[in-house]
Amino acid sequence: MDAQVVSQVDSRGLVCPMPTIRLGQAIRKVDIGELVEVWTDDPGSKENMAAWCKNTGHELVANSADETTFKYTVRRKR
Amino acid sequence: MKADIAAVPDVQGAPEEFPQPKRLALIVSKGTLDQAYPPLVMATTAASMGWEVAIFFTFYGLDIVHKDRMPKLSVSPVGNPAMPPPMKKVPVHIPTLVGVLPGMKSAATKMMINWMSKANLASIPELLEIANEVGIRMYACNTTLNVMGVSKEDLIDGVEFAGAPAFLDFAGESDVQLFI
Numbered sequence A: 001m002d003a004q005v006v007s008q009v010d011s012r013g014l015v016c017p018m019p020t021i022r023l024g025q026a027i028r029k030v031d032i033g034e035l036v037e038v039w040t041d042d043p044g045s046k047e048n049m050a051a052w053c054k055n056t057g058h059e060l061v062a063n064s065a066d067e068t069t070f071k072y073t074v075r076r077k078r
Numbered sequence B: 001m002k003a004d005i006a007a008v009p010d011v012q013g014a015p016e017e018f019p020q021p022k023r024l025a026l027i028v029s030k031g032t033l034d035q036a037y038p039p040l041v042m043a044t045t046a047a048s049m050g051w052e053v054a055i056f057f058t059f060y061g062l063d064i065v066h067k068d069r070m071p072k073l074s075v076s077p078v079g080n081p082a083m084p085p086p087m088k089k090v091p092v093h094i095p096t097l098v099g100v101l102p103g104m105k106s107a108a109t110k111m112m113i114n115w116m117s118k119a120n121l122a123s124i125p126e127l128l129e130i131a132n133e134v135g136i137r138m139y140a141c142n143t144t145l146n147v148m149g150v151s152k153e154d155l156i157d158g159v160e161f162a163g164a165p166a167f168l169d170f171a172g173e174s175d176v177q178l179f180i
Helices: A018-029 A045-056 B033-048 B059-065 B104-118 B124-133 B142-147 B164-172
Strands: A005-010 A035-040 A059-065 A070-075 B023-028 B052-057 B137-141 B159-162 B176-179
Touching: A005 A018, A018 A035, A018 A045, A018 B033, A045 A059, A045 A070, B023 B033, B023 B059, B023 B164, B033 B052, B033 B104, B033 B124, B033 B176, B052 B059, B052 B164, B059 B124, B059 B137, B059 B142, B137 B142, B137 B164, B142 B159
Parallel strands: A005 A035, B023 B052, B023 B176, B052 B137, B137 B159
Antiparallel strands: A035 A070, A059 A070
16 A cells, blocks of 8 residues: 555445445545545446546546556545 | 456546535435435435535335335336346346236345345445435425325434425525436
8 A cells, every 4th residue: 555545445346326435434534635545346437536536626646457446546635 | 347447537636726515406206216226326426526415305205214114115017117027048028917916026126126235236224324424414395294194203313304495495506406
């Protein structure tokens, strides 16, 4: 886990809306400026994560994908 | 399942200025299992995105927040040509005349609960619990409580009571209004 990432949300196996709900719960538990990493295998996560960040004002700072998992890193901004 | 690497979006950065939270107003008038999912999924998702959400339960929709009826929400194969065949290998839809037989509603309901569980979709009680946790305002329509013979004590915790004017007041200042 990235040293700056203080919370990791493993949403693999969960379908919409659970990944964003779990992310919403996790982001409230970290301080402003800290990072939350989300793991998901939801193929719709591209649009969902972008929409979530646009609506909540938090920042999508990194993403990656391997064979089975999309990973998104989000910074709490407010 | 193989993740599509090409589908990963570019890092977008944070919005320059953060606007007022958006608002979602839902009227929920149906009390079947299949019609309980869409409003609760939409509402909990909106709340997770920072939106303010109010759900107005009316007529049969009151069953979704009814302590005794909520765990028994069901779906009927009768009059529902979209109900998938019970067995994938035998692509035969349930004819209406078969659908009326005793036990068919229960079988269709179990089938749907099974799909939801296989898809790892949260159950209705779980979605209602999330709705409470994330601050979704849930209102039972005063007038239809009386019409449907439901008392306030019959409803789950967290449900408030309001009428059409209160809903319209919220809906009038909302960005999205849906009747389900």
